[in-house]
Structure formats: C-alpha cells, structure tokens
Amino acid sequence: MAIRKLVAASALSTLLIGGLALGPPAAAAPGEAGPQLLTVPASAADLIADLDVVEATNDGLVVLADPETAGILAQRGVSVTRSVSYADSVGQGSPAPRARSFAAAAEPAYPVPARLAGTEYATYFGGYRTSAAYEQFAGDIAEKYPELVQRVNFGRSWNKVNGRGGSDLLAVRITADVAKQPAPDNGQQGRPRFVLAAQAHAREIITSELAWRYATELLNGYGVDPQITSLLDSTEVWINFQNNPDGIRLVETALETSPKNATGDAVPANSSRAWQRKNANDTLFAPTSANWSSQQYGVDLNRNWAYKWGGASTSTNPTSPSYLGVSPSSEPEITQFSALLTELFGEYRTESDSAAPETRTGTYVNLHAYADYVIYPYAYSTTDAVPNLEPIKANAFRQSFVNGFQTGKAGEILYNNAGNDIDWIYSQLGVPAYTYEIGTGATGGFFPAYSRVPGFWEKTAPGIRFAAEAAYAPYTAALGGVVTEVDAVRGEDGTVTVSGSATDEAYGNERTSAARRPATTDITAVQAALATDRNAINEATALSIATPGKTVIFSGDIAVDRTNSAANSVFVRAQNGSGEWGPWRAAAAPALDAPVYTGDTEFDLVAGEEQALSLPVTSAVPASFTVTEGALPAGLTLNEATGALTGTARVAGPSTATVRIDNGVGHVDVELTFAVSAAELARFALSISAEAPQQGDTITVTALGHDDFGNVIADYSDRVTLTSSVDTDIIEGNRVTFRHASPHVITATLDGVSTSILVEVTPVIIDGGTPSPTPSVIPSPSVSPSPTATPSGTPTPTDGGTGSEAPTAAPTTPPSATPATSSATPAVPGGQTPSVTPGATDSPEEIATTGIELAGFVAVMGLLLGAGALLALRRRRTEV
Ligand SMILES: [Zn+2]
Known part of the structure; x- marks a missing residue:
C-alpha cells in the first residue's frame, strides 16, 4: 500500500518505478517501504535544513526520505533530480571515485585486547557490540590494563536523568602510567590530550566499532609497537565510544529484525527505530507519520552544542532529524560532554578573530557516517574562517592522506550545519576538531554488514593515528614534513644509525579537494633524537638527506650516551620549505645491552x-x-x-x-x-712479661713485627736476637734475667731491623725495706733498625731508613748503675722513681698503662736523643 501511495504521490513516479524495477522486493519487509534517497540541488540546502541530509554528491545533496518527503520538497519548490530506494542503493554498484573500495573481509574473531581474550560481549546485527557491551568493555579494559586505562563516568544519558533506565556516559582514558597522571583540571596539567568520540548519531553503527578497535590497537600495541608506545608515553587518549547510548539501544534492537540486502547490509523499513539518529528526549514529540526514518523523537546531538546554536541546518521541529533542542546545550549528553572536554583541554576562546597560540595542544575527532569526509571547522558557515585555518586545514589533509576522504569545511563538501561539536570545541577551547563521515552508500550506508568493518578500519585508522600523534603540537606539526618510514640500528661503537624516508606530499589529494589542498614544498632538514617522551626532546641530531625533493631518503648517526641510552624510542621529524617541523615519528630504539x-x-x-x-x-x-x-x-x-x-x-x-x-x-x-x-718488616713492638721486674727476675720479651703502616706482620719473638745495654744481663733466647737494678735497654734485632725497650729493674727489698713504690717498667721509645746495636748498651742512633723512626735513645747511666741490691732507684738523681714518658710533655700518667707499648711513641724519639735526654725527662719529672 505504501508503494502505491508513493507512486501516486508526485511527479517522482517514473524515477520510483525505475528504482523499484532494479531493486529486489525482498529488501523491505512485506507491506513496508524503505526510505528513498532523493538528490536535490546543493543550492537548496537552506530549504531542507529540517530534512535528513546524508551525503553530498557531484549532483547535489542526498536526502533520506519517506513518501511524505517528496511532497514536502515539491511544496517548497525543491526539484528532485534523482531518486533511488535506500535498499537498492546501499552495498550496490561502484563506489564513488574518491572512495577507495575494499572487499568485505571475513573477521576471524571480534577483536578484543589480548588480556580480554575469550571475554564474551553481547552483539547485534552480526557482530556489532551492544551498548551494554561497551559499558562492560570500558570497565574490563580498566581492570585488565590498570597501568594504561581508567574508566571515567562523566554523566548520565537523557533517559537516565529522567528516570527511564538509560545509561551512564562513559569514557576511557588511555595513557602510560595512567594512575600517576594528574587529573584533568581545565587543561592546566597533564600530557597533551587526544579525544576520539563516536556515535553521537545512533544509527551510525560503524563508528563506535572503530573506536573499539582503536582502543584495542593501543592496548595491544603499548610496549610492542614503537608508535603506540611513544604515543601513550606522551599523550592521553580519551575515547568516548558512544555519545548517544539511549538512541543506540533503539537502533541495536531494531536492527536485529531488519531485512538485509544481498551483501548483508541492513535495509530497515521506514517504520524501523533503526533509523534513530537523535537522543531519547521525547518531550515535545508529536509525529504526523509513523515513518521513523523521517519523524523521530529526540534532539540532534550534533545540533545542540552551544556555539552558533540555531544556525544552518537546524530544525525547531521536534520530529525533525536535525531538531536542535529547546536551548543551547539543553541535552545532558552535550552538557556533560562539553564539561568533560573543558576539563581536558581548558577554555581558550578563539571565536572568529582570535587565533589559538601555536603552543596549544590537543586534538578532537568525532566519528560519524557516512560519506567519506574529513570535515574541519567552522561547519556552521562556509564564509567564516577559523583564525587558525592553515594548520587546521593542513592537519585535516594529513589525516585524509591515506584514505583519500574528501576534505574541507562542512559547507564546502556537504552542507553548513550549526550547533555542532567541532565548532564549539574550536571556538571555546581553542583545539582543532574534526568530523569524519565514514563509508558510503556503496559500502553499506548506515548499516554495513559487520564483515565490512576491517575495511572501514583500514581506511580510517591512519587518519586517527596522525591526529593523535600530532596532538602534542597540532598547530605546527601538521604544517611540517611527514616522516613515513624510520629504521634504526645500533652501530659497533654504540651509536644508532637512523634511516628512512620523509615527504611533504602526505596530504589527501582527492580531486575535488584539490583547490583547498595545502601546497607542498621540499623537505629541507631531518632530525633524530633518542628519547622516551616526544614532549621532552631537547636536543636532536641532524640527519643527511640523499637527494633534495618533496620526498627524500635520509640517514645519519645519533650518538648514544648514558643519559639517553635508556630511552625506548628513536624520534625523527622533517622540516619542509615553509620552515615547519612535522610531527615526531617513533621507531624502536635498537636494543642496548646491560654492561x-x-x-x-x-x-x-x-x-x-x-x-x-x-x-x-x-x-x-x-x-x-x-x-x-x-x-x-x-x-x-x-x-x-x-x-x-x-x-x-x-x-x-x-x-x-x-x-x-x-x-x-x-x-x-x-x-x-x-x-x-702488610708491607716489609720495619720495626718491632716489644713487650715484656712482667710489669715491674725486680733485680734477679727473668722476663720474656715478646716482639711483634710491624710494617711501616702499623700493620702487625707476625710474632718474631723466637726469631729476634735480644741484646741488652747492661752487660750483666743474662739473655737466653727471648728471656732476659736481670742481675742488677737499673734501667736496661733491651734491643731486639732481626735482619737489620732493631727496636729497643727500656726496662726499669727495681732492687730487691732487703731487711724489710720499702718496696719500690711505682711500676718500674719504663717504655723506651727506642726503635732502631740498627744492625750495630750492641749488648753493652749505648745503642747507636743510625739511619733507620724509614724516616719515621728515631735512633735509639741512649740511656747514660745503666752501665754504671749501682748494684740493685743496695738502692731502690740508684740511677735516678734525687731518689725519685724514674718514670720516663715518651712525649711526656703532656701526659706522664700514661706511662703506667702504655709503658710497654712502643709503637705509638716513635715520633717523639728525638726527645730522647743523646745523653741528656733521659736526664732532662727525669728532671722534669722531679718537678711535678
Ligand atoms: Zn552523524
């Protein structure tokens, strides 16, 4: 019935009949019609702001239409130049010339990061993960990759705010050592940030799948792939997988029962909620048709942003696919995402005349479908240009280099639309922002078979990667040359030899963008550095360019020192003729070994x-x-x-x-x-077995050999030759028997080394006489390596050969001492007990305790030189 009504409805009948003749009737469920794709002149853009414009072609704008739409266009005087059914066009025929085609590939497994291998996620429509699966995924990767991922809950969907179930608004923050990074604080701290957002429009199902794959690539690549490792070491990647979870839940449910065409792409009927584009806000919804494809509840989340709200391609009709909402940023999905982005990047108002500084960091990419576009701001106006146009444009063309997506402002390649995210982000936060429109009608339109996903990823990923890797310097890096290949190997001497290629021609060169495409110049210089963080490269080494040109081969050596040998990446960048340096590209630093x-x-x-x-x-x-x-x-x-x-x-x-x-x-x-x-024998430390020998006693002399440095070599007691200054002493081995009381100088000699000790022998007490009151052992700081020492006393001072030794002191009295039997202290004038202290100028009391140790007294031997020394000491002692 619907088809008959269509045929009768307007002057489109011949076109529609043609379309029906081509398309298999099974494309829509029996009794239901699918939408049409109506091409209208681009000049009619302002007249169709409330309609669902899905693509621009060389022939005009393509409107997703139900049977009533043709009547609306006719009423407004808009001519339709082409009409095909959506079901017949998607997945069919040749893709547009600019869209590099790809074959649908069999997916061996739905990709998940390695640590989540085996984890099951709910899917719909052949493999697309459900909104619930994304919630689970955000939590799973944060749990399994705690060093890299944090899950961030930044708000609630419209349904959740309004008590109708709904979802939390989730993002993941991915960067190395994520827990140690400062929290977002109005952009004041932390690493440069790259934000990837997806599926603001619920029916654009491919987009969140690509964001999932990007997260997977980062998690699997960290520590493995040098580009990813260096990216996450220097940049925070934020991914908002699903801007619009409420709308997405409608779509995923409806797609389960939608008909499919021969290539497996879904071709829902007009009444299907699979066409849901907007959020779930149904406050003012009053439809006049059951065709959800043209009348659906919700606010268009890409018309509700607060910059230029209400401008081009927005509708005030709540049923319209481009309904802008009741006020700027009225929808919780936008309010809260805006707030998050402000925290991430910080406010920086560029408006239309104040350029963001070149040093501003950060980049934003939002994924939409479909049309194979890379769109840069401003999207609200063709004529108003962003103050940072050249770098913003250059960055967009760098992103489209690999995939050839048509690149330009929205109004240049699609149509102006106001209240969108990229205009708000650039104008309020001063950050370059981009919209991708991924896919074409030929590759499945809004609902490609899941088997097409690898092809979409292959085309889209290079642009995302460039945007992320240049996010540390988006306003300069895109203007410079691009390093396309780097190889680094270690030289014999520890240097790193770097080689590769660079080009300035890495701009998307799709034919219809040629007028906007930035001019290319020669690569003029290439630099390399060994580092961990691309934000902290202070010094770089110039590499040589083989042959000048727009594309060059380069090579050179980087010296490696200890301060940078631990760096895990080699970074290379290229300068072009405009004097701009392109982004650092990383290669794995060749392995260095531990010593x-x-x-x-x-x-x-x-x-x-x-x-x-x-x-x-x-x-x-x-x-x-x-x-x-x-x-x-x-x-x-x-x-x-x-x-x-x-x-x-x-x-x-x-x-x-x-x-x-x-x-x-x-x-x-x-x-x-x-x-x-110990070194050679230099002297002896002599000690005797009795503290106070008396006349007639026999003592044992112990001779410890020392070197010049005070180290004990051995006990030489059995090897030294003892001699005494008193010739009546009886010496047997190391035993000495004193026959007389007097000072005795005992000298130990071995191999030319000799050392003396002064022993005071006290008399034997006769007839109850008083014993000698004091210890009579007198240290004789007499060290002499003198081979000429004689038993008869008067040791001869000789050159000890060591400088630190003193000649032997020469006691003057012992040889003529009075027999010990008759005198307590015969040798001491004044009757005092001789108590000679080496170095006695300050501590004569030490005699008693150190009297037999000579080692420390060598330095004062000079005091005892000559016949007067002992006398002088004794005299001094008597004065105490
Ligand atoms: Zn979209």
Whole structure:
C-alpha cells in the first residue's frame, strides 16, 4: 500500500518505478517501504535544513526520505533530480571515485585486547557490540590494563536523568602510567590530550566499532609497537565510544529484525527505530507519520552544542532529524560532554578573530557516517574562517592522506550545519576538531554488514593515528614534513644509525579537494633524537638527506650516551620549505645491552704500594661505577666514570665491596674482594712479661713485627736476637734475667731491623725495706733498625731508613748503675722513681698503662736523643 501511495504521490513516479524495477522486493519487509534517497540541488540546502541530509554528491545533496518527503520538497519548490530506494542503493554498484573500495573481509574473531581474550560481549546485527557491551568493555579494559586505562563516568544519558533506565556516559582514558597522571583540571596539567568520540548519531553503527578497535590497537600495541608506545608515553587518549547510548539501544534492537540486502547490509523499513539518529528526549514529540526514518523523537546531538546554536541546518521541529533542542546545550549528553572536554583541554576562546597560540595542544575527532569526509571547522558557515585555518586545514589533509576522504569545511563538501561539536570545541577551547563521515552508500550506508568493518578500519585508522600523534603540537606539526618510514640500528661503537624516508606530499589529494589542498614544498632538514617522551626532546641530531625533493631518503648517526641510552624510542621529524617541523615519528630504539664485567674480582694488595687497577666492562655506552655495599680498602678511590681504582692501601686485612656498573640500559653488581697484606718488616713492638721486674727476675720479651703502616706482620719473638745495654744481663733466647737494678735497654734485632725497650729493674727489698713504690717498667721509645746495636748498651742512633723512626735513645747511666741490691732507684738523681714518658710533655700518667707499648711513641724519639735526654725527662719529672 505504501508503494502505491508513493507512486501516486508526485511527479517522482517514473524515477520510483525505475528504482523499484532494479531493486529486489525482498529488501523491505512485506507491506513496508524503505526510505528513498532523493538528490536535490546543493543550492537548496537552506530549504531542507529540517530534512535528513546524508551525503553530498557531484549532483547535489542526498536526502533520506519517506513518501511524505517528496511532497514536502515539491511544496517548497525543491526539484528532485534523482531518486533511488535506500535498499537498492546501499552495498550496490561502484563506489564513488574518491572512495577507495575494499572487499568485505571475513573477521576471524571480534577483536578484543589480548588480556580480554575469550571475554564474551553481547552483539547485534552480526557482530556489532551492544551498548551494554561497551559499558562492560570500558570497565574490563580498566581492570585488565590498570597501568594504561581508567574508566571515567562523566554523566548520565537523557533517559537516565529522567528516570527511564538509560545509561551512564562513559569514557576511557588511555595513557602510560595512567594512575600517576594528574587529573584533568581545565587543561592546566597533564600530557597533551587526544579525544576520539563516536556515535553521537545512533544509527551510525560503524563508528563506535572503530573506536573499539582503536582502543584495542593501543592496548595491544603499548610496549610492542614503537608508535603506540611513544604515543601513550606522551599523550592521553580519551575515547568516548558512544555519545548517544539511549538512541543506540533503539537502533541495536531494531536492527536485529531488519531485512538485509544481498551483501548483508541492513535495509530497515521506514517504520524501523533503526533509523534513530537523535537522543531519547521525547518531550515535545508529536509525529504526523509513523515513518521513523523521517519523524523521530529526540534532539540532534550534533545540533545542540552551544556555539552558533540555531544556525544552518537546524530544525525547531521536534520530529525533525536535525531538531536542535529547546536551548543551547539543553541535552545532558552535550552538557556533560562539553564539561568533560573543558576539563581536558581548558577554555581558550578563539571565536572568529582570535587565533589559538601555536603552543596549544590537543586534538578532537568525532566519528560519524557516512560519506567519506574529513570535515574541519567552522561547519556552521562556509564564509567564516577559523583564525587558525592553515594548520587546521593542513592537519585535516594529513589525516585524509591515506584514505583519500574528501576534505574541507562542512559547507564546502556537504552542507553548513550549526550547533555542532567541532565548532564549539574550536571556538571555546581553542583545539582543532574534526568530523569524519565514514563509508558510503556503496559500502553499506548506515548499516554495513559487520564483515565490512576491517575495511572501514583500514581506511580510517591512519587518519586517527596522525591526529593523535600530532596532538602534542597540532598547530605546527601538521604544517611540517611527514616522516613515513624510520629504521634504526645500533652501530659497533654504540651509536644508532637512523634511516628512512620523509615527504611533504602526505596530504589527501582527492580531486575535488584539490583547490583547498595545502601546497607542498621540499623537505629541507631531518632530525633524530633518542628519547622516551616526544614532549621532552631537547636536543636532536641532524640527519643527511640523499637527494633534495618533496620526498627524500635520509640517514645519519645519533650518538648514544648514558643519559639517553635508556630511552625506548628513536624520534625523527622533517622540516619542509615553509620552515615547519612535522610531527615526531617513533621507531624502536635498537636494543642496548646491560654492561658485562670482564675483570678480576679478587685483588691481593700490599700495604703501601700505589695501585692503578681497572674494572673493565663490555658496554656499548659508557657506564658508571658506584660502590653500593661494603667498602673499598681505605686509601683506594674508584673513579665513577672510568672504573679506575687507584691509590694506596695502608691497612692490612680483608675487605669486600659491591660495585654497581650501570650503563643506563641495565647494570651488573660485581662483588670485589680485597686482601691487603702488610708491607716489609720495619720495626718491632716489644713487650715484656712482667710489669715491674725486680733485680734477679727473668722476663720474656715478646716482639711483634710491624710494617711501616702499623700493620702487625707476625710474632718474631723466637726469631729476634735480644741484646741488652747492661752487660750483666743474662739473655737466653727471648728471656732476659736481670742481675742488677737499673734501667736496661733491651734491643731486639732481626735482619737489620732493631727496636729497643727500656726496662726499669727495681732492687730487691732487703731487711724489710720499702718496696719500690711505682711500676718500674719504663717504655723506651727506642726503635732502631740498627744492625750495630750492641749488648753493652749505648745503642747507636743510625739511619733507620724509614724516616719515621728515631735512633735509639741512649740511656747514660745503666752501665754504671749501682748494684740493685743496695738502692731502690740508684740511677735516678734525687731518689725519685724514674718514670720516663715518651712525649711526656703532656701526659706522664700514661706511662703506667702504655709503658710497654712502643709503637705509638716513635715520633717523639728525638726527645730522647743523646745523653741528656733521659736526664732532662727525669728532671722534669722531679718537678711535678
Ligand atoms: Zn552523524
């Protein structure tokens, strides 16, 4: 019946009959008609603002129409130049010349990020994930990739706000170390941001699927693909998979029962809710037709944004596909998304005459369907130009380089439309913003078979990738050259050799955009740097260009030092004839190895010997050397830059030190053990077995051999030759028997080294006499490596050969001492107990406790030189 009515309705009858003759009647369910695609002159754009314009062709604008639409056009005096049924046109025939065709591919599995392998998601229409699946997906990736993803709930859909079920508005934030990144705060902090949004128009089902795939690509590629790794190390990617979840739920339900054409694309009847474009706001909805394709509730979420609201291609009729809502940003989906974007980018009003600064970061892309367009602002007006037109346009053409999508302002390639997202974002936030219209009628229109998705992804992804990678410098990077290929390998000397190609011709060159396409120039310079974050490259190395031209081959070496050897990417960029540098393109930095230690780990050193050791390593880049545990022998120093180990150890004994050798790529911890042995015998430390020997006692002399540095070598008691200054002493081995009370200088000698000790022998008490009141052991700081020392006393001062030794003190009295039996202290004038302290100028009291230890007193030996020394000391003592 509907068909008959159509035929009778207007002058379109002949065209419609032709269309029906071509199309299979099974395209629509029995008794139901599908919409028509009516072509009208482009000049009629203002007269059809409330209609559903889906595409522009060389012949004019294409309107999605139900039977009443033809009458409306006739009433308005708009001529229809072509009419085909939607069902007959989609998926049929040759695609438009600009749309590079692709074959539908079998999808081996619905793509999910690797860590979600096996996770089931609800689908409709052969594989498209449902709105509920997207909610689940946002949570799943945040849970499985916590280092990369956060799920952000930024609002509620119209249905949810109004208590009719509905959905939360979700986005995901994807960046490296996401938890450590500062929260969005009106764009003031954090990495540059790239926002990808999709499916503001519910029936444009391909768009969220592509956003899903982009998220999957990022998650699977981080740490694997250098471009993705460097992107997420330097940029926050925000994805709003579904702007319009309420509308989407209508579509996905309706598509399950929609008829399909021979290529598997859905061709819903006019009455199908699959045509839902707008949100679910039905407040003022009063339809005059049951044809949902032309009259449906909701506000057009791409006409409700608050900039130039109410302008071109907007309708005040609530049933219209382009209904703008009751006020700017009246819909919760827009209010809340606007607020989120403001937090992400920060306000920066460009309006129409104030350009955003070149340093502004961030880029926005929203995916729509269909027509194979890349659209840049302003979309509300053909004549009003954005102040940043050149870079915004260049960026759009860079995005369309691979897919050849027609590129321009909306009014240049489609029709002006106001109240859209990209105009608001540019004018209020100063960020370049783009709309993609993906697909064509030939590739399935609004409802392509799911098997077509890989082809859409292949065409769309390069543009998304460029926009994201240039988001750190959108107003300059797109104006520069494009590096199309980079290879990096490590040289023998640790340098990195970089080669590849760059071009300035990487602009979409679709024929109908030729007049807008930016001019191309020669590539004039290429730079490379080794870094982790493209935002923090301070120095770059110039590479050489083989043959000048618009497309060039380049090569060169980057020096690698420890400060950048850990960087995981090689970045390359190209400058063109306009003096602009293009975006950094990343390649994997060739692997560098951790250092390998090739030297000894055990060192036998001798005290006092100057050392010049090294810690050799194999490392492509210089390494650092640091003691992390233990300690080197005192006196040795480690050069942190070279690993040279130099100096002189003086203290004998073992030690262990762990040295960390780090070249920035990795490190090795080497445990070094040192054994410092004493140097040559230089003197003896003498001690005697009795603290206060008396006349007639026998003492044992212990002789510990020392080197010059105070290190004990061994006990030489059994090897030294003892002599005494008192020739009546009886010496047997290391035993000395004193026959007389007096100071005795006992000298130990071995191999030319001799040391003396002064022993005060007190008399034996006779007839109840009073014993000597004080210890009589007197240290004799008399060290002499004198081979000429004689038992008869008066040791001869000689050159000790070590400078630190003093000649033997020469006691003057012992040889003639009074026999010990008759005098308590015969040798001391004034009857005082001799109590000689080496260095006695300040602490004579130490005699008692240190009297037998000579080692520390070498330095004051000079005081005792000559015959007067002891006397002088004794005299001083008497004055105490
Ligand atoms: Zn759209």
